Amino acid sequence: MDKFEEKMGEIAKEGLSEDKVNKRFLDDWGDDCICPDCPMYNQCAQEKYEGLYCLLGKSECNLEEDDCICPDCDVFGELDLKYDLFCIKGSEKELRGI
Ligand code: SF4
Numbered sequence: 001m002d003k004f005e006e007k008m009g010e011i012a013k014e015g016l017s018e019d020k021v022n023k024r025f026l027d028d029w030g031d032d033c034i035c036p037d038c039p040m041y042n043q044c045a046q047e048k049y050e051g052l053y054c055l056l057g058k059s060e061c062n063l064e065e066d067d068c069i070c071p072d073c074d075v076f077g078e079l080d081l082k083y084d085l086f087c088i089k090g091s092e093k094e095l096r097g098i
């Protein structure tokens, strides 16, 4: 089990609602997300205060594919993420199929 599975397992045990889980994600990792510095992050994403796509899932905006900078983000290393382009492909959890 890697860090991502361990952390998600810990949070799941708390039995929180989806909204509370998402709030927890934002509280714990929101400030470390560097999506706003990514070439793909556009005005729509900015206006919706989007980010943390690796945990919250896809963007509601129409983002044009470019180089994803997730591997440079602290959250990426802290959680042993394996994927990228979460804003268009979905969350790490969805991509791992767990
Ligand atoms: S890994 Fe990517 S989506 Fe996740 S917090 Fe970092 S920059 Fe944002």
Ligand code: SF4
Residues within 6 Å of the ligand: 034, 035, 036, 038, 039, 040, 041, 053, 054, 067, 068, 069, 070, 084, 085, 086, 087, 088
């Ligand atoms: S998930 Fe990756 S590609 Fe998407 S905005 Fe964040 S850094 Fe850029």
